[in-house]
Amino acid sequence: MPNIRHTPVAPTGRRPLAPGTGIxxxxxxxxxxxxxxxxxxxxxxxxGTWVAPANxxxxxxxxxxxxxxxxxxxxxxxxxxxxxxxxLDRPAVLAVGPLLRELIIACTDDDAPTGDERARLLAVLLDxxxxxxxxxxxxxxxxxxxxxxxxxxxxxxxADGRTLAQLAVRAGTSxxxxxxxxxxxxxxxxxxxxxxxxxxxxxxLLADGLPVTVVAHRCGWASASAFIDVFRRAxxxxxxxxxxx
Numbered sequence: 704m705p706n707i708r709h710t711p712v713a714p715t716g717r718r719p720l721a722p723g724t725g726i727x728x729x730x731x732x733x734x735x736x737x738x739x740x741x742x743x744x745x746x747x748x749x750x751g752t753w754v755a756p757a758n759x760x761x762x763x764x765x766x767x768x769x770x771x772x773x774x775x776x777x778x779x780x781x782x783x784x785x786x787x788x789x790x791l792d793r794p795a796v797l798a799v800g801p802l803l804r805e806l807i808i809a810c811t812d813d814d815a816p817t818g819d820e821r822a823r824l825l826a827v828l829l830d831x832x833x834x835x836x837x838x839x840x841x842x843x844x845x846x847x848x849x850x851x852x853x854x855x856x857x858x859x860x861x862a863d864g865r866t867l868a869q870l871a872v873r874a875g876t877s878x879x880x881x882x883x884x885x886x887x888x889x890x891x892x893x894x895x896x897x898x899x900x901x902x903x904x905x906x907x908l909l910a911d912g913l914p915v916t917v918v919a920h921r922c923g924w925a926s927a928s929a930f931i932d933v934f935r936r937a938x939x940x941x942x943x944x945x946x947x948x
Contacts, residue, residue, distance in 0.1 A: 706727070706728065707728045707729060707730060707768055708727070708728070708729035708730075709729065709730055709731070710729055710730070710731040711731060711732050711733075712731060712732065712733055712783055713731040713732075713733045713734060713735035713763075713765075713781070713783030713784070714735075714781055714783055715781060715782050715783045715810065715811060716780075716781060716811055716815075717778065717779070717780055717781075717811045717812065717813065718779045718780075718781060719776075719777070719778055719779065720742070720771075720773035720776075720777040720779050721773065721776060722742075722773060722774065722775050722776055722777075722910075722911070723772075723773065723774075724772075724773055725770060725771045725772035725773055726770060726771040727770055728768055728769070728770045729768070729769070729770070730766055730767060730768045730769070731765065731766075731783070732765055732766065733765050733783050733784060733785050734762070734763065734764050734765050734783070734784040734785070734786070734787055735762075735763045735781060735782065735783050735784065736760050736761070736762060736763075736781070736782045736784065736797075736807070736832070737755070737760065737761045737763060737771060737779065737780075737781055738755070738759075738760040738761075738779075738780045738781075738782075738799065738804075738807050739755060739756065739757060739773075739777050739778065739779055739780070740757065740778040740779075740780055740804075740807075740808060741757065741775075741776065741777060741778040742757075742773055742774060742775035742776050742777030742778060742910060743755065743756045743757075743773070743774040743775055743777065743906055743907070743909075743910040744761065744771060744772070744773060744774070744777060744779060745771070745772045745774065745907075746761045746763060746769050746770070746771055746772075746794060747769065747770050747772070748767055748768060748769045748794060749768065749844065750793070750794070750843060750844060751841055751842050751843035751844040752841070752842045752844075752903065753794050753795070753796050753840070753841050753842075754774075754796070754840065754842075754903055754906050754907075755796055755840075756906060756910075756938070757799075757804075758798065758799050758804075758938075758939070758940070759796050759797065759798060759799055759838060759840070760796070760797045760799050760803075760807070760835075761794060761795070761796055761797070762789060762791055762794060762795045762796075762797055763794055764787070764791060764792050764793060764794065765787075767793075767794060769794070774906070774907050774910035774911065775910035775911065775912070780807050780808065780811040781811065782807060782810055782811060782828070784829075786829070788829045788832050788833050789832060789833065791837075794841075795837050795838075795841075796837065796838040796839075796840045796841065797832070797835040797836070797837055797838065798835050798836045798837075798838055799835065800831070800835070802831055803828070803831040803832070803835060806824060806827060806828040806831060807828065809824055810824055810825065810828060840899065840902070840903075840937065840938070841899070842896075842899050842900050842903045843888070843889045843890060843896075845884070845888050845889060846888055847884050847888060849874045849875065849876045849880070849881065849884065850874075850881060850884040850885065850888060850889075852873075852874045853867075853870045853871075853873070853874050853881060854896075854900075856870065856873065857870075857897060857900055858900065861897075861900055861901045861904045861921070861922045861923055862920070862921055862922060862923035863923070864923060866878075867881055867882060867893045881893065897923075898933065898937075901922040901923050901924070902922075902933070902934065902937055902938075904921070904922050905918050905919075905922045905930070905934065905942070908921060908922070909942055915927055915930070915931065915942045915943060918930065918942065919931075930942070
């Protein structure tokens with residue numbers, strides 16, 4: 704990520720983003736919560752990409768070089784924090800319940816409270832953050848050139864249905880080697896990574912307004928019902944509700 708901008712204090716506030724726009728690579732010396740009240744947000748670091756629709760937020764720890772991207776018309780809300788209520792030194796996707804959602808909005812609206820009222824709101828917000836479950840929704844980046852080549856193929860065409868053995872031939876290596884690299888570098892099996900990748904792409908396409916049946920086909924599911932089932936189990940709601948929460 705070239706031309707990295709350094710912002711000492713992570714900002715707090717609202718930043719509407721048009722589809723496809725974002726905030727280029729930067730880092731700050733304090734922690735930050737990024738939340739999309741509408742649309743969808745992705746945060747990318749050298750370790751991978753985290754995506755968050757309206758019932759998720761992304762934790763960005765201090766010092767992390769990252770960039771934001773909007774998918775769909777996005778109402779981005781940012782909250783800078785000097786403390787680390789989560790104790791995490793890596794990015795993470797967090798579940799956002801109704802109360803935490805309203806607290807984030809209240810603290811970032813244009814008429815957000817100040818003084819003692821703001822301090823009380825932040826205290827409750829920090830308490831809810833500590834209780835927010837982490838969601839295992841992350842598409843990690845491969846470092847090994849052989850595995851990275853396979854990942855690039857599927858990033859370009861998530862509906863590609865070739866087996867790991869077939870992709871290994873394309874990458875000039877063995878299925879066993881790729882399976883071992885997946886566990887070591889991606890922290891999951893190849894089928895798990897492919898599902899995460901397909902869900903990631905599905906969220907981007909849904910944010911662009913594509914119908915569920917089209918999204919299912921483009922991301923490699925045999926039917927819309929199969930896609931809806933996987934989506935619901937991973938995210939807790941159906942694709943049709945992804946941007947109406």
